[in-house]
Amino acid sequence: MLNFKKSIVGVLTLAAFTFTGNAALAASCPKTGGIMKFGVKAEPPTYDMHGTNSYAVMHFVAQHYSTLLTFDWNKFPKLEGDVADTWNQSADGLKYTFKLKKGIKFHDGTALTSADVKATYDRLRNPPKGVISVRKALFSSISSIETPDDNTVVFNLSKPDAFMMDGFASPFNAIYSAKDIAKDPKWHLKNINGTGPYKFTSHSKGESWKAVKYDGFHHGDNCLDGTEGYRIKKLGEPLIGGQIMAEWRGTSPPERVMLKKEMGDDVSFQAKTLMTLWVVSLNSKTEAFKNKKVRQAINMCIDRHAGLKKLAKITFTAPRPSGYLLYNSTYALPDEELYKIPGFTKDIDASRKKAMAMLKEAGAEGLEFTYSNRAVSHPYDHIAIWLMSEWKKCGLKPKMMTNPTSKFVKIRREGGFDATIDWAPSFLPDPTLMHFKYISSDRTASNYSKYIDRDLDKLFDGQAGETDVAKRKAIVHQFEKKALENAWVLPVTYTDRVIALNSKVKGYVIANSHILNNTWRGVYLD
Amino acid sequence: MLKYAIKRILLMIPTLLAVAVLVFLVLRVVPGDIVELKLTAEGGEVSLEQIEAEKTRLGLNDPLHIQFIKYMSGLPKGDLGISLWTEEPVSEEISARIGLSFELALLSTFLAVIIAFPLGTLSALFRGTFVDYIIRIITIGGIAVPSFWLGMLLIMLVLSFGKLPPLGTVSLFVDPLTNFNQMIWPAISVGYRYTSVVSRMLRSSILEVLSEDYIRTARAKGLYEKVVIVKHGMRNALLPTITVIGLEFAFLLGGLVVTESVFNLNGIGKLFVDSVVRNDLNLLQGLVLTVATSFVVINLIIDLFYAALDPRIRYQS
Numbered sequence: 001m002l003n004f005k006k007s008i009v010g011v012l013t014l015a016a017f018t019f020t021g022n023a024a025l026a027a028s029c030p031k032t033g034g035i036m037k038f039g040v041k042a043e044p045p046t047y048d049m050h051g052t053n054s055y056a057v058m059h060f061v062a063q064h065y066s067t068l069l070t071f072d073w074n075k076f077p078k079l080e081g082d083v084a085d086t087w088n089q090s091a092d093g094l095k096y097t098f099k100l101k102k103g104i105k106f107h108d109g110t111a112l113t114s115a116d117v118k119a120t121y122d123r124l125r126n127p128p129k130g131v132i133s134v135r136k137a138l139f140s141s142i143s144s145i146e147t148p149d150d151n152t153v154v155f156n157l158s159k160p161d162a163f164m165m166d167g168f169a170s171p172f173n174a175i176y177s178a179k180d181i182a183k184d185p186k187w188h189l190k191n192i193n194g195t196g197p198y199k200f201t202s203h204s205k206g207e208s209w210k211a212v213k214y215d216g217f218h219h220g221d222n223c224l225d226g227t228e229g230y231r232i233k234k235l236g237e238p239l240i241g242g243q244i245m246a247e248w249r250g251t252s253p254p255e256r257v258m259l260k261k262e263m264g265d266d267v268s269f270q271a272k273t274l275m276t277l278w279v280v281s282l283n284s285k286t287e288a289f290k291n292k293k294v295r296q297a298i299n300m301c302i303d304r305h306a307g308l309k310k311l312a313k314i315t316f317t318a319p320r321p322s323g324y325l326l327y328n329s330t331y332a333l334p335d336e337e338l339y340k341i342p343g344f345t346k347d348i349d350a351s352r353k354k355a356m357a358m359l360k361e362a363g364a365e366g367l368e369f370t371y372s373n374r375a376v377s378h379p380y381d382h383i384a385i386w387l388m389s390e391w392k393k394c395g396l397k398p399k400m401m402t403n404p405t406s407k408f409v410k411i412r413r414e415g416g417f418d419a420t421i422d423w424a425p426s427f428l429p430d431p432t433l434m435h436f437k438y439i440s441s442d443r444t445a446s447n448y449s450k451y452i453d454r455d456l457d458k459l460f461d462g463q464a465g466e467t468d469v470a471k472r473k474a475i476v477h478q479f480e481k482k483a484l485e486n487a488w489v490l491p492v493t494y495t496d497r498v499i500a501l502n503s504k505v506k507g508y509v510i511a512n513s514h515i516l517n518n519t520w521r522g523v524y525l526d
Numbered sequence: 527m528l529k530y531a532i533k534r535i536l537l538m539i540p541t542l543l544a545v546a547v548l549v550f551l552v553l554r555v556v557p558g559d560i561v562e563l564k565l566t567a568e569g570g571e572v573s574l575e576q577i578e579a580e581k582t583r584l585g586l587n588d589p590l591h592i593q594f595i596k597y598m599s600g601l602p603k604g605d606l607g608i609s610l611w612t613e614e615p616v617s618e619e620i621s622a623r624i625g626l627s628f629e630l631a632l633l634s635t636f637l638a639v640i641i642a643f644p645l646g647t648l649s650a651l652f653r654g655t656f657v658d659y660i661i662r663i664i665t666i667g668g669i670a671v672p673s674f675w676l677g678m679l680l681i682m683l684v685l686s687f688g689k690l691p692p693l694g695t696v697s698l699f700v701d702p703l704t705n706f707n708q709m710i711w712p713a714i715s716v717g718y719r720y721t722s723v724v725s726r727m728l729r730s731s732i733l734e735v736l737s738e739d740y741i742r743t744a745r746a747k748g749l750y751e752k753v754v755i756v757k758h759g760m761r762n763a764l765l766p767t768i769t770v771i772g773l774e775f776a777f778l779l780g781g782l783v784v785t786e787s788v789f790n791l792n793g794i795g796k797l798f799v800d801s802v803v804r805n806d807l808n809l810l811q812g813l814v815l816t817v818a819t820s821f822v823v824i825n826l827i828i829d830l831f832y833a834a835l836d837p838r839i840r841y842q843s
Contacts, residue, residue, distance in 0.1 A: 037693070043800065045564045045611050053570035130583060134570045189613070205612065205622055206800065207792035208694045230693040233787050237681055241690030243790075262685075276569075405567055406558030406805035413562055413577075425569040436571060445573045446566070 028221035034525035036224050036505060039232035039244040043206055048188045049174040050124055051132040053425070055514050058171060059248055060209040060229050062518040064107070065174030065194035066218070068098060068117060069165070073509040073517050077428055079169055083112060083195065083218070093160035093467050096168075100151045104218045106177050107192075107199045114147035119178035121145055121155070128185040137436070137444075138167055160465050162472055163432035170427060171515055197222030197519055207231055223507065223524035235259075235500065239267070245502035245525075249514045250274065250495070252316050252378045259500050266503050270510035273318055274497035275326055276425040277434075278383060280371075280490040284451040286418045288367055293358045295487035298419075299343030300355035301394035302387065306348065308493050311386055315379040318494040323480045324438060326494060326512070329429035330469070331476045333484075341484045355394050368397040369418035374408045380421055383492055412448050422448055422489070427513045431476045432464045438483045449488040456483055527833060534829055538822050545818040549811050550597055554590060558805030560610045561586065584610055597811065606812035611804050616812035619797065624779075624816070626695050627786070627793035631778035633713040635771065638720035645721070646728025646767075651755070653733060661725070668722025674784035677715035681788070684711060693790055712789040716782060720774050727770045731763035738762075765835065769828055776824040780817030 042056035049061060070082040081087070085101040104112040123131065125139035141161040146154040157164065167173070174194060180187050192200040195218065198211035209229040213222050230244060235251060238244045240262045251259065251269075259267050282289045282298070289295055304321035312319035318327075321344055325332040338344050345351050359365050373384040384400055391398045398419070403411065412420050424446075426433050439460045441447040459479040466472040483489070499510060507522040561580045565572040581587045585596070600607060606616035649661040684690055691707040698705040735741065736759055744754045782795035794813065801809040833839045 043611075052564075053566075053568040054564075055568060132565070132572075132576055132580065134565060134572050134576075137571055204694065204792070205614070205619065206797060228694075230790075231792070232693070232790060237685065237690065238693065238790065241681075241685050243690050243693045404558070404803060406560060406563045406803065409562040409567055410557060410559040413559070413566070413574075423569055444571060446569070446571050 028219075028522055029223035029524055030507070031524045031526055032223045033225050035226045035228055036246070036520065036523065036525060037228045037230065037244045038246040038248065039230050039235060039238055040209075040247070041232055041235075041249065043231060046189050047192055048131075048186075049172050050127070050176075051134060051189070052172075053134055055249060058515045058518050060203075061192065062171055062174070063196055063198040063211055063227060063520055064192050064200050065176075065196045065519075066104075067169060067171060067173050067175060069169040070171075071169055071511070071516065073511055076511060076516075077166065079165060082169075083117070083175055084168075089165070094157045096155040096157075096164065098153050098155075098168075100153065101218055102151060104195050105216050106195050107214060108177075110177060110179060112175065112177075112195055113150040114153040115150075115178045116175055117153045118145045118147050119181045120173070120176045123176065123181055123185065124173060131185050135170070135172060138163065138170075138433075160467050161432075162464060162467050163430050166428050166430055166433075171518065197521055198224075198227055201226075219521060221521045223522065224520065227520060236262075239263070239500060239502065242502075245505050246499070246508075248499055248518065250316055250497045251500050253313055256498060256500065268501050268503050268505075269498055270501065270508070271496065271498040272510045272512050273326065274316075274495035275427060275429060275434075275513045276423055276495045277322065277324065277326075278317065278379065278492040278495070279324075279422050279424060280387065280492060281412075281420050281422045281447075281449045282488055282490070283415055283418050283420075284449050284488065285415055286369065288362075288364050288369070289418070291362045291364070292486065294362050294364045294367065296342045296485070297355035297358040297362075297364070297394070298391065298396065299487045299490045300345075300351045300358075301396065302343060302390045302490070302492075303348040303351075304344060304493070305346050307386060307390060311379075311382060311493075312496060315382040316496050316498065317379050317383065317492070318496050320493065322491055322494050323484055324424070324489075324491055325431060325434055325476070325480065326429040331429065331431050331473055333477055333480045337477070337481070338484075341481065343484070343487065343490065352394055359394065359396075366395050366397055368399065371398045371400050372408060372411050372417035372420035373400050373402040374421060375402050375404045379495070383421060387492075415448070415450060420448060425513070425515075427516050429512075431472070431479070432460075435460055435463075435476070435479055435483075438479075438489055447489075451486075451488050453483075453486065456486075530833055531830055534826050538826060541822055542815070542819060546598065546601060546811075546815055549814045550594060553807045553810055556805070556807075560805045560807070563804060564611065584613075586610070601815075606815070607808040609801075609806055609809045611801075611806045611809070616809050619809060620794065620812055620816055623793050623797050626791060627779055627782060627795065629698065630709055630712055630716070630782060630786075630791065630793065631775055633709055634717040634720050634778060635775050637713055637717035638724050638774075639771065641717075642721045642724035642728060646725040647732060647755075647760070649725065649729040650732035650736070661729075665722035665725045668718045669726070671718070672784075673715050673719050673782075674788050676718060677712060677785050677788040680711045680715055695792055708791075712782075712785050712791060715789075716778065716785055720778075723774060724767060724770055728763060728767045731766050732759060735759050735763045761835075765832060768831060772824045772828040773821075776817075776821040779820045780813065 040056055040059045044057040044060050045054060046052055046057065047061055049057060049065060066082045068082060068084050069079050072078040072080045083100055083104055084098045087098045089096050100114060106112060124133050125136060125142055127133040141157045141159050142155055143158040144156045176188055177193055180193055197214055197217045199214040201210045201212055203209050212226040213224060232238050235247045236255060236258060239259060282295055308321060309319045311317050323333045323338050339346060374380045388398050388400060411417055424434060424437050436444055437446045439457050440452040441450040442452060443457060456479060459475055463472050463475040466475060497514060504525050506526045507524050509517060511517040561577050565577060597607060604617060608614060609616055609619050645661050649658045652658050696704040696708060741754060741758055744758050780794050782793060783798050786793045786795035787799060798813055801813060
């Protein structure tokens with residue numbers, strides 16, 4: 001009888017274990033199998049994640065790689081380990097130690113070790129000749145990288161860096177194999193070998209990118225048999241016609257109405273504010289703009305509170321004003337402080353009246369200036385037309401120059417404009433990442449206004465080395481106020497990211513950037 | 527005939543050389559910067575030094591005459607340089623896509639010929655009747671309607687009946703049915719205009735030929751009308767029609783710029799658009815040369831065909 005009872009308990013225990021085990025598995029992959037087809041509106045210029053900011057590279061290539069850390073997409077920006085198992089930071093903020101997960105293998109079968117992490121970060125911070133690392137500056141505080149054993153990697157910093165932990169989770173910092181880097185530092189420009197959930201199979205230039213499930217994936221939540229990415233021009237017809245199931249960048253409001261009307265319940269939408277800020281950069285070489293009051297007046301003519309609400313109905317911009325940092329994020333200037341700054345106040349009539357008086361005082365009444373626009377419909381044309389009409393309400397005479405992207409970027413770099421549309425994309429609302437554009441032009445190449453402001457530089461450096469959140473916030477707020485009042489770079493607003501998915505696609509969690517969460521972990525077809 | 531053919535082939539060389547020089551010079555005047563576009567168009571922190579180093583690596587900082595010598599010295603070997611965007615050989619970029627454009631051009635030509643010949647002939651033979659008016663309305667409509675707009679209508683039509691064909695080129699030799707499904711709609715959208723042009727040309731040519739003295743003579747001899755039309759009329763009316771078919775075919779090889787984009791087809795036309803948008807000078811040069819070569823070769827074939835059909839041409843030359 002006792003043996004029988006023991007057997008019953010044993011069976012129940014086993015059943016309970018099996019049930020909970022299955023439940024855990026079910027949580028990550030409720031269903032497996034199928035090929036997810038998605039569309040991308042651009043062609044990747046390279047396969048090298050370290051040398052690009054291209055979303056096309058991210059949408060096609062990210063699925064093949066892992067990073068040291070990643071984000072918990074349900075609790076963003078909470079960090080979690082990708083190839084790192086555990087990690088700790090020294091009290092002085094000068095040493096980061098990571099223990100790697102064991103048993104991770106690259107798609108070619110070689111084991112991932114700390115040497116691969118070191119080789120990757122050495123390539124990022126000190127690229128060999130002929131290799132481009134576009135985020136090299138973000139790793140300038142790393143002084144050395146040590147690998148005490150195969151599963152431990154230690155980063156030594158020359159100074160504390162508040163951004164560093166998030167940098168380890170940047171989706172662009174894909175872990176490459178040390179063997180591949182040693183073979184040829186430029187090997188990754190045209191080849192792929194990672195530890196990510198899907199294994200590269202083929203790229204038909206200008207047309208498609210195919211991948212299959214990697215059975216040895218260390219998280220085990222790659223639920224699909226494979227993925228197929230297709231180069232598309234427009235989202236509507238391919239999604240309605242069943243050629244693709246998803247597009248990850250975003251849709252415009254009119255497109256969403258059309259998709260809903262044509263697809264009904266077969267389409268689902270996910271929305272989040274995208275961390276790309278649209279700005280207008282004023283050229284510091286333009287004589288009239290050397291007068292701070294003229295710049296402020298130009299900013300004060302824009303009715304952000306009413307205008308952005310209307311703009312958001314026709315293109316994918318957020319319906320509210322913002323400073324340089326994403327509104328409502330940890331370090332952003334609170335609204336009550338932001339709305340006191342010239343150009344952000346709610347009383348537009350008073351603001352415009354004052355602006356016109358300032359222009360008169362500066363001898364810049366009816367000022368004529370060029371506005372350089374990029375020949376892309378959403379949201380460039382919409383923003384441009386709106387800004388033109390706002391400035392004309394103050395008697396200003398802006399002249400729009402619209403050019404294809406290759407000419408537009410050349411004009412922007414060479415300063416052939418008075419005012420230009422510009423954008424500041426990011427994957428995290430971190431001040432080091434997002435304020436870098438607004439420091440002096442001899443320290444950053446992306447300051448297209450080309451001004452020098454040592455006070456801003458000092459504040460930037462101060463916050464970058466400050467690891468105490470409250471103290472850092474105070475410095476960041478000073479930076480925001482000073483830069484916004486200087487009015488060299490005028491924030492328009494952030495982007496509203498709404499993606500359209502075929503309803504069969506489940507398990508995807510939208511992030512604040514289209515460069516995030518592109519490994520399709522946990523995504524399945526129902 | 528052989529002498530005539532050799533003379534025509536030799537004439538191709540200076541024509542293509544002139545195109546090569548012209549396209550090189552014209553593209554150097556076009557503003558734009560592919561390196562800046564590649565590295566900074568989507569934001570990011572890339573220094574001027576990095577941009578200049580990349581330009582140097584790609585040979586864009588070489589003096590113009592050095593770039594020209596490199597480009598021209600590669601041509602006899604078939605070396606068109608590398609694409610500045612993908613850094614793959616231009617010849618590979620083009621050869622990966624030309625098959626699709628060729629197939630589409632061929633299918634459109636086939637559709638155009640089998641429809642245009644009966645339409646053009648009927649229209650000429652029944653000139654001024656109800657049949658002629660109907661055919662003229664159809665063909666003038668074909669010339670007036672832009673192919674890409676018709677393409678968009680066709681996509682809407684297909685969508686109203688079900689799903690669009692899958693994306694990604696499927697080879698005719700692997701899955702003919704899917705390939706046909708992918709190609710037929712763009713072929714119709716391009717073929718409608720093509721049919722109209724050929725049909726109008728055939729109508730005019732037949733009408734012109736039918737008013738010639740030798741046709742009157744043939745009729746006066748008491749030949750059957752069928753023999754007069756087919757043997758004496760059509761044969762002579764075909765000459766200008768063949769020229770139009772040939773030139774339209776050559777145009778389709780590189781001219782389906784918008785149609786390929788509308789139907790998401792990965793052909794030469796779409797590559798043209800991409801290379802212009804990216805300011806990929808090497809690729810653009812290669813594409814223009816490829817299209818120019820196809821024009822010149824097709825012209826040569828037409829000329830040889832003319833010479834074969836009409837001995838006066840070979841004797842005159």
